[in-house]
Each structure stands twice: as C-alpha cells, then as structure tokens.
Amino acid sequence: MNASTTPIRANFPVRRMDFSFSETPKYWWDGQPFMTHFMNNLSSLFPYGEKFFVDSVRAVRERIQDPQLQKDVSAFIGQEAMHSKEHAAYNEYADEHGIDLETLELRIKVLLESISKVTTKKHQLAITCALEHFTATMAEQLLKREDLSSQMKSDKMYKLWMWHAVEENEHKAVAYDVYQQVYGGYFTRTAVMLLTTGIFLGVIAGFQINLLRRDGQLFNWRSWKHGLGVLLHPRRGYFVNLIRPWLDYFRPGFHPFDHDTKALESRWKEQLDFAG
Numbered sequence: 446m447n448a449s450t451t452p453i454r455a456n457f458p459v460r461r462m463d464f465s466f467s468e469t470p471k472y473w474w475d476g477q478p479f480m481t482h483f484m485n486n487l488s489s490l491f492p493y494g495e496k497f498f499v500d501s502v503r504a505v506r507e508r509i510q511d512p513q514l515q516k517d518v519s520a521f522i523g524q525e526a527m528h529s530k531e532h533a534a535y536n537e538y539a540d541e542h543g544i545d546l547e548t549l550e551l552r553i554k555v556l557l558e559s560i561s562k563v564t565t566k567k568h569q570l571a572i573t574c575a576l577e578h579f580t581a582t583m584a585e586q587l588l589k590r591e592d593l594s595s596q597m598k599s600d601k602m603y604k605l606w607m608w609h610a611v612e613e614n615e616h617k618a619v620a621y622d623v624y625q626q627v628y629g630g631y632f633t634r635t636a637v638m639l640l641t642t643g644i645f646l647g648v649i650a651g652f653q654i655n656l657l658r659r660d661g662q663l664f665n666w667r668s669w670k671h672g673l674g675v676l677l678h679p680r681r682g683y684f685v686n687l688i689r690p691w692l693d694y695f696r697p698g699f700h701p702f703d704h705d706t707k708a709l710e711s712r713w714k715e716q717l718d719f720a721g
C-alpha cells in the first residue's frame with residue numbers, strides 16, 4: 446500500500462471501560478474527607494461538562510479541513526463520551542455512602558445550558574479549550590506525582606482517575622487545534638480563559654462547601670488543614686503547580702503540545718496495561 450492510500454488513523458485510541466465502584470470506602474483519599482470530597486467534586490463536573498466539550502467541537506466539525514484532525518475529533522468525542530459515562534457510574538460509590546452528586550451534576554447541566562444560550566459557537570469552543578487546558582494540566586500532575594496518586598486508597602478509583610488522566614493528555618490539543626483552524630486569534634481565547642477560570646474556581650469552591658456541609662464535615666478542621674495543604678502548599682500545592690501552565694496559555698503562539706507529555710503517557714499506559 447503506498448502512502449497516498451494508507452488510511453488515516455487517529456493519533457490515540459478510544460478505550461472502552463466499564464468500571465464498577467461498589468464497595469469503595471467512603472473516604473478513599475487516604476481516609477481524608479476534604480480531599481475525597483475534592484475528587485468527588487471534580488467527578489460531578491464531568492458527566493455534563495464533557496458533553497459540553499463534545500457538543501462545542503461537534504458544532505463546528507464540518508468546517509475542519511484537515512483529515513487527520515477530523516479523525517482525532519472522532520477519537521476525542523469517543524474518549525470524552527466514555528469519561529462522561531464512567532463518571533456517571535461513579536455515582537454508584539456516592540449513592541452507597543449517601544453522597545448526593547446528582548444534584549451537583551444537574552447544577553452543572555443548568556449552568557452550561559444557560560451559558561450556551563448567551564454565547565456563540567466560537568465562545569463555547571474557547572470555553573472548551575480553556576477547560577481542556579485545566580483538565581490536561583491537572584491530569585499531568587496526577588500522572589507525575591506519586592505523592593498524590595499514592596493517596597488514592599482504592600484500586601477502582603486509582604484506575605479511573607489515572608486512565609482519565611492519560612487520555613486527557615493524549616487528546617489535549619484536539620479542541621485547541623479545531624479552534625485554531627476554524628477561528629484562530631488571541632483575544633477571545635485568552636479573555637475566555639480569564640472568565641472561565643473565575644467561574645471554574647467559584648463552582649469548585651461552592652461544591653466543596655456543599656459536599657462537606659451535607660456530610661457533616663464542614664467543621665472538621667484537621668481534614669481542612671490536610672486538604673488545603675495538598676491543594677495550596679507553596680511548593681507542592683496541587684493548585685499552586687497549575688499557575689505556571691495556566692500563565693503559559695496567555696503566551697501568543699501557545700500550543701498544548703509545547704509541553705511534551707508523551708513519555709509520561711507511555712509510562713502510564715504500560716503501568717495500566719493499555720494496549721494502545
């Protein structure tokens with residue numbers, strides 16, 4: 446077969462997963478309510494959040510000229526749909542412990558539907574690019590830092606989060622490349638990042654208080670101290686380490702692949718026993 450007839454394949458695969466989360470300990474992050482609820486908090490964003498990502502890319506799909514990018518878009522949609530499905534299955538764990546994630550998921554649905562009503566397709570895609578940058582850089586830290594991943598004391602949760610983290614890095618450039626091909630430009634991309642960051646942090650803070658309060662853990666200061674240490678420690682803080690890559694997004698000419706995570710992904714694919 447010569448080069449011109451070689452079929453184009455996506456740069457990454459769609460892996461079919463079917464996790465079961467029953468019998469997961471309630472505070473599976475090192476026995477810590479704050480950090481467990483922080484991860485529960487993130488999980489509640491995904492079922493409708495990732496649907497929004499998919500919809501925003503699909504909405505401009507017919508304007509993509511590059512056949513390779515078309516293939517990658519299909520794989521991106523496949524991966525994100527699978528993430529949505531598995532983070533919805535996560536509720537099995539939440540239900541067993543009386544943690545109500547569905548209400549939070551529905552709030553995200555309402556928020557994103559309201560945003561969609563007052564924004565253009567370009568804005569929606571720019572929001573996806575901004576949030577994909579967050580998911581990729583947050584995921585990268587989970588992959589890189591054993592001091593974090595080793596605190597997940599449930600095999601099922603560990604596999605879910607690390608699988609998701611690998612795939613977020615595999616497809617981190619897709620929405621961005623679509624945005625650049627269809628619209629391009631600097632101002633909207635960066636202005637939307639600023640607004641999206643404000644809303645994203647506000648939602649996370651609100652959901653965190655909600656989850657802790659309803660679990661009777663709002664005044665568990667020991668757990669707050671542990672959690673805020675994990676997130677905000679001046680050197681090791683999970684959020685603190687997101688500041689630099691966040692600033693990177695504002696560089697003219699920025700591209701998600703400027704930051705190469707291929708070796709890290711390969712190492713984890715082997716560790717998690719992924720074929721592709």
Ligand SMILES: [Fe+2]
Pocket residue numbers: 495524525528580609613
């Ligand atoms: Fe995802």
Ligand SMILES: [Fe+2]
Pocket residue numbers: 498525577580613616
């Ligand atoms: Fe993603």
